[in-house]
Amino acid sequence: MDTKFVLDLPNEKTANFGFMWNMLRNPLEALTHLAQDQGDIARVKLRKRDLFLLSHPDFIEQVLVKQQNNFIKGQSLQRARIILGDGLLTSEGNEHRAHRHMLQPAFYHQRVEEYLPIMNENTSRQMSPWRDGASIDMSDEMMRLTLNIALWSFFGNAPEGAVERVNKSMGTLTKLFPLTQLPVPDVLRRLLPGFKKANADLREVTESLSKNPRSEKAKNALIHILKENCEAQFTNEQIHAHTLTFLLAGHETTALLLTWCLDMLAHHPQVQAKLQGEVDHVLGDRFPHEEDLQNLPYTRTIIKETLRLRPPAWAIGRQAVQDCEIGGQHIAAGSTVLVSQWVTHHDARFYENPHQFRPARWYEIENIAFPRYAYFPFGGGNRVCIGEHFAMTEAMAGLAMMSRRWSFMPVQEAPAKPSPSITLRPNKNVKLIIGRRAV
């Protein structure tokens, strides 16, 4: 596979304020241009330390896997501790390793399959008020759906008002996120208007989740592991941090995946028709079982293609602990290293017509030598998404169930535009017209 090395960097000596300005204005464009201008190893000289954007799959693999012990989470994730505490997303080193090991059983494949009935029941309940010809705000619907699924799967209950409170607080915190990134002491950041209220609301939700009796359905789930290890391993503060992390990391990304997916289907009727043919044939009139998910290859390509074109996690930041070398480039300790799903998933060297939504490309990719890290919607290495299998199961089952009953038609002429914040959201809520299918 060709690499675009440009080790002799044109703007090496320039403190690149232009780039930082573009990053604030439009980070997707800024990163894309940086990779186009400078190649697979792009370097921006900042005031104190360098920033590198590594775009070739081999270099991404170096950061996420082969040299993973030399990289810690970037500064922005460290600062997110003010919201998330020391949960799995933000912790480092031995603490991260030990906690991941303890929490992993809640995500074993056989356990995720136990969650499938919960996913199905919630999807069915979510669709029950839908009416033929209605215009539905899918952004909102999918957020509610995945939050309910996370609450019931991981905690075995959804306390009264929890969905509204979490959604509202999440909205506030997402808006405040850029401000929480300012290099000021935590006490000042905590004074941001709305911040205190959003955090207090979330804390009430996590406390009620761990207090309320869990349902039988969740007896082996996350809350069980957290409570069993309470006192011995986890402090109350850590239980709050883990609960919050799983609620937040576990619902918004999957909600966005489903929202983008439905928007793409509404604008690609042939893809939608083929999907309907597959789910009608495999599911007939019943909810999806675990074996069905293996027999829905086209549904899977649609999910994969959506994750390629609109990756909910659009960039991953790391900081080098010690000096190292990647692709012949010296990377000094303290440098920031970015790898971006957005940039690499749109690289024409790996994907023909990369901006086109074409799920069938994944059948072709199966038959060629394809670099592993040209596609990394869930990251990789020791920090790979713990919820990958959960999210794929949820998205496959949800999409299959929705497409079995409903057709989706666009309200807008074109699919929504991506708007990057912590995650890759649509620039405005996606509204679609739904039509009841004659089944």
Ligand code: HEM
């Ligand atoms: C489409 C859905 C999802 C996407 C695209 C996604 C993406 C990612 C990515 C890229 C990372 C790695 C971040 C990094 O390396 O810095 C990650 C980590 C993580 N994700 Fe997900 N995720 C999804 C769903 C979920 C779900 C359903 C859960 C929970 C059930 C979850 C929980 C987590 C946690 C706890 C981590 C941190 C893991 C660690 O550092 O050990 N995610 N996710």
